[in-house]
Amino acid sequence: MKSPTPSFEQQRLEALHLLEVLDTPPEVALDRITRLVAQVLNVPIALISLVDQDRQWFKSRVGLEAVELPRELAFCAHAILEATELVVPDAIEDARFCNSQLVTGDPHVRFYAGVPIRTSQGFAVGTLCAIDARPxxxxxxxxxxxxxxxEIVSREMQLRENLMLTRIQKNRSEAMFQASEAGYRSMFELASVGIALVAPDGGWISVNAALCDVLGYAPDELKHLTFQDITHPDDLDSDLEMLHQLSVGQINSYQMEKRYLRKNGSSVWVNLSVTKKLSEAGELEYFISIIQNIQARKELEQEARHDALTGLHNRRALDSLLPIAQARADRSRLQLALMFIDLDGFKVINDSYGHDAGDDLLRAVSTRLQSCIRRTDSLVRLAGDEFIVILEGITPGVEEAREVAQKLLVAIAQPLTIKGDVIRCNASIGFSMYEPGSGKAPDELMREADRWMYKAKHLGKGQVMP
Structure with a gap:
């Protein structure tokens, strides 16, 4: 399989090398993207691949050990030629790839889908791709x-491109802000990402139009606020800690994902990159913040991990929530309880009152369950009329878990009026306990709680076991 060469290959390679991303360590934000591709598309391999002169190098990878491959073998070398995407349903049936070592040998590629990653100038420097061993x-x-x-990966690369261009400009003129005010202001205002100069105390010195669009404030309004005023409370401590390390010279820059509070009261997820400007005497003058709106990506992540009907965590989220909760239990030396809840007679309600009424009931039950547990606990809609509750930090023994389960049963059993009909519903609950340090696997906890739930049903429903 001969690797094709795009038009303007030299300029494309220059654009790639400008990013200074080749052979750099993994990045959390990009690794989340490849994990999301693998989960949402249900493929074993997902890659962020950058096509260099003689190789393709993987900035992020799921399901593949190799960090790079010869360009002549790369499906991605073909994908960067496409205006939109390259989809190969079955590589064995495609003359371009059927004899490739990647098809006839490991990893036995049969299916490939790649979308080009582009710089702000439109050069395709690589792809985000999904690979499967079956057509x-x-x-x-x-x-x-x-x-x-x-598109999110492209914007991440374009942000890096902007930072590199800013660095080049700074090196050429010692500091961007010593260049002509008109030239600086043009670049500042026309940038597609938010840029701000921030005082050491957190006040906004100067902001561009893109940042105002993200935050919903006018420039004059922001200048009467600090970044602390509009940072989501849950994200403020980590931001201040990183800013302190930057101020005292422990780090030269930092990057984080955080939420700002917009003028209309909503929150918006951003990727924040911060550097600092020092005076000739080495004193801190201000911070330079690059702020990119990543709300769309966060919403995709949210959608992938939450149930559309109830808004609760879904089964995919449970796969990570439970092991993390067990790890916290091991550290705190406090017990964890996992409850398996199954509604009694839900099929009869669905058949008698209709699926819309059934959906309303599930939403109401979700709200009631949520009101009975703490913010530190987790509630999951497993499937249909099945729910999981993870109780963390409970006292030794089973009494506290049983008390909470009884509280949940009482809440579920309260009559509910839906479109004039009074509907009553009960549930059966089984639970299992995790002892810190026991090493009990998540699947084992689930099976044990499931067994107790079925025993509760056989006792007459509306019961808790053990």
Whole structure:
């Protein structure tokens, strides 16, 4: 399989090398993207691949040990030629790839879908791709998701490109802000990402139009606020800690994902990159913040981990929530309880009152369950009429878990009026306990709670076991 060469290859390679991203360590934000591709598209391999002169190098990878491959073997070398995407349903049936070592040998590629990652100048420097060892066809929705995620990666690369261009400009003129005010202001205002100069005390010195669009404030309004005033309370401590390390010279810059509070009261997720400007005497003058709106990406992540009907965590989220909760239990030496809740007679309610009423009931039950547990606990809609509750930090023994379970039963059993009909519903609850340091696997906890739940049903329903 001969690797094709795009037009303007030299300029494309220059754009890639400008990013200074090749052979750099993994980045959390990009690793989340590849994990999301693997989960949402249900593929074993997902890659952020950058196509260099003689190789393709993987900035992020899921399901593949190799960190790079020869360009002549790269499906991605073909994908960067495409205006939108390259989809290969079955590589064995494609003359371009059927004899490739990647098809005839490990990892036995059969399916490939790649969307180009582009710089602000439109050069395709790589791809976000999904790979499977079996043939398949992407649905339009799946392809749309891959495009959306590739756009997020492109914007991450464009942010890096802007930072590199800013650094080059700074090196040429010692500091960007010693250049002509008109030239600086033009670049500052026309940037596609938010840029701000921030005083050491957190006050906004100067902000560009893109940042005002993200935050919903006018420039004059922001200048009467500090970044602390509009940072989400849950994110403020970590931001201040990183800013302190930057101020005292422990680090030269930092990057984090955080939420700002917009003028209309909503929150917006951003990727924040911060550096500092020192005076000739080495004293801190101000911080330079680059702020990119990543709300769309966060919403995709939210959608992938939450149940559409109730808004609760879903089964995919449970796969990470439970091991993390067990790790916290090991550190705190406090017990954890996992409750398996199954509604009694839900099928009869669905058949008698209709699926809309059933959906209303599930939403109401979700709200009632949520009101009975703490913010530190987790509530999951497993499937249909099944729910999981993870209780953390409970006292030794089973009494506290049983008391909470009884409280949940009482809440579920309260009559509910839906479209004039009074509906009553009960549930059966089984629970299992995790002893800190026991090493009990998540699947074992689930099976044990499931067994107790079925014993509760056989006792007459509306019961808690053990």
């Amino acid at each position: 398949r066809i992407l649905t339009p929705d799946e392809l749309s998701i891959l495009h959306d995620l590739a």
